Amino acid sequence: MTNTFEELLSGWIARQRWFAGKGHAIEEVTVESEVEVAPGMSHLIVAVRQGETLERYQILLGRSADIPTRLKHVQIGPDTYDAAHDSEITGALLRAMADDADLGSGESRLRFRHMTGVDIDVGARSLVIGAEQSNTSLVFGDAYICKLFRRLTPGVNPELEIVTALARRGSAHIATPYGWIETDLDGEPTTLAIMQEYLSVANDGWALALTSVRDLYASLPGVGADQVGGDFAAEAYRLGTATAHVHRELAAAFPTGVVEPSDVKRMAEMLRRRLDNAIAEVPALDGCAGVAHDAYNDLAGITGPVPVQRIHGDYHLGQVMRTPTDWIVLDFEGEPGQPLTERRALSSPLRDVAGMLRSFDYAARHMLADHPDAVSLEGRAQEWAARNRASFLAGYSEGAGRHLGAEEAALLRALELGKAVYEVVYEARNRPTWLPIPLAAFS
Missing domain, CATH: 3.90.1200.10 (Aminoglycoside phosphotransferase (APH), C-terminal lobe)
Incomplete structure (x- = not known):
C-alpha cells in the first residue's frame, strides 16, 4: 500500500535533528500552509501532534520526478525532498528578499524583507552548514548566512528584533543583518528566517x-x-x-x-x-x-x-x-x-x-x-x-x-x-x- 504524503513526512520529520519530539510517537502530521516560492520549491508549515502537544515546523519542500543523487540523503518521498539542501533553487530566497516580495495569500502569506540600504547579491549559491539542533543554516557564497528556524513559535524571534535594533544603532559587535522572512501564526507576525553577514574569516x-x-x-x-x-x-x-x-x-x-x-x-x-x-x-x-x-x-x-x-x-x-x-x-x-x-x-x-x-x-x-x-x-x-x-x-x-x-x-x-x-x-x-x-x- 502506498503511503500518503503526510505519512512519509511523519517518518522523515521524526529522524531530523531539529525535531523536538524525539522519544514520543507522532500521532498526526497536518500541512497547515503551502506557498510556492519558486518552480519546484514550496514553503510548508506543518503541525505535528503528539498527545496533547502540537508543534509547528517549517520545511522547504522540493518536488522532482527524478531526484538528483546529490539530494538522495534528504529525500522525503518518491518525488519530494528537503529543498533547503538544493543550491539550484534556494537562490529564490535571496531574490524574494531583495524584492521585498509577498508570496501566497491570507494568513499563509510569506513576507520577504531586507534591511534598508543594503544590497543583496541574488546570484550567490547556498550550502547547508553544521548540524544544528533547532535550526538549519544556509551559507550563500562567502557573503550571507540564512538561519531557518525549523520549530516555529508565534511571535517575532528575539534574534531578529535585537540584531536589527543594534544594526540601526551602528553596533560594531554584531553580524550585519540583511533580511528576514516572516508570516502570521495565530494572528501574530512570526519570524521564519533571518539572514546576516557570514563571517567567513572569523x-x-x-x-x-x-x-x-x-x-x-x-x-x-x-x-x-x-x-x-x-x-x-x-x-x-x-x-x-x-x-x-x-x-x-x-x-x-x-x-x-x-x-x-x-x-x-x-x-x-x-x-x-x-x-x-x-x-x-x-x-x-x-x-x-x-x-x-x-x-x-x-x-x-x-x-x-x-x-x-x-x-x-x-x-x-x-x-x-x-x-x-x-x-x-x-x-x-x-x-x-x-x-x-x-x-x-x-x-x-x-x-x-x-x-x-x-x-x-x-x-x-x-x-x-x-x-x-x-x-x-x-x-x-x-x-x-x-x-x-x-x-x-x-x-x-x-x-x-x-x-x-x-x-x-x-x-x-x-x-x-x-x-x-x-x-x-x-x-x-x-x-x-x-x-x-x-x-x-x-x-
Whole structure:
C-alpha cells in the first residue's frame, strides 16, 4: 500500500535533528500552509501532534520526478525532498528578499524583507552548514548566512528584533543583518528566517579557547598560563569589553527597568528550591551545597534595586566569533526551548556574564574527562580558568566604565552558581563523565 504524503513526512520529520519530539510517537502530521516560492520549491508549515502537544515546523519542500543523487540523503518521498539542501533553487530566497516580495495569500502569506540600504547579491549559491539542533543554516557564497528556524513559535524571534535594533544603532559587535522572512501564526507576525553577514574569516570563541587550553596542557611542568604562546587572557579581556558594549547598546535600544529587593529575595528562594531539587536527583551535590546557600544568602541581602534590560540570554564561548578586528556576538534568540515571552523578558546583564564565566570553566576542564593525566592537570585547569575569568571581568568593567559593586558581585556569584546547579543536573543525565566540571564550581 502506498503511503500518503503526510505519512512519509511523519517518518522523515521524526529522524531530523531539529525535531523536538524525539522519544514520543507522532500521532498526526497536518500541512497547515503551502506557498510556492519558486518552480519546484514550496514553503510548508506543518503541525505535528503528539498527545496533547502540537508543534509547528517549517520545511522547504522540493518536488522532482527524478531526484538528483546529490539530494538522495534528504529525500522525503518518491518525488519530494528537503529543498533547503538544493543550491539550484534556494537562490529564490535571496531574490524574494531583495524584492521585498509577498508570496501566497491570507494568513499563509510569506513576507520577504531586507534591511534598508543594503544590497543583496541574488546570484550567490547556498550550502547547508553544521548540524544544528533547532535550526538549519544556509551559507550563500562567502557573503550571507540564512538561519531557518525549523520549530516555529508565534511571535517575532528575539534574534531578529535585537540584531536589527543594534544594526540601526551602528553596533560594531554584531553580524550585519540583511533580511528576514516572516508570516502570521495565530494572528501574530512570526519570524521564519533571518539572514546576516557570514563571517567567513572569523574564528569560533570556543575553538580559540580550547587551543589555548591545549597549549597549556602540552607545555612543560612549571610553565604558567601567562607564559604559553596560546595565552587567551588578552582575548578574554577584549571579549569582556565587547560584551559590556553590547549590553550598553541593548539598554539604549530597548526599555529597561529595575527589580526591587523583595523580588530579589524571591529569586534567592527560587534558586534554593532548584538546588534542593538538584540534590534530590544528584546526591553528590549535597556535600558542597553550603557554598550555594551562602551565595543565596548574600543575594537575599541585597538592599538596592537591581537594573534589568534585554540581554543575550544564552551567552557562552560558542556564541561569539573573533574577526581580524574584534569580537562579534551571535545567536540572540535566547534559549530555544524557553517560551518566547521568557526569552524577551528583561533580566540582569550579569546573567550573560555568569554564562560566560561558566563557559571558561568548561573550556578549561572538559578535556580532563577520562584524561589519563587529569589529576596532574587539575591545577593547570584551575589556573587557566581563573586567569581568563579575571581578564574577562576586567574587560567588562572597562567596557562598562566602572567596576562591579559589592551587591552586583553578590548577584553575579548567585547567578553563576544557579547556572552550575542546572549544569550538574544536565551532566548527570546526559554526560556523567563531565559531572566534575560543574561540581568544581562549588569548591
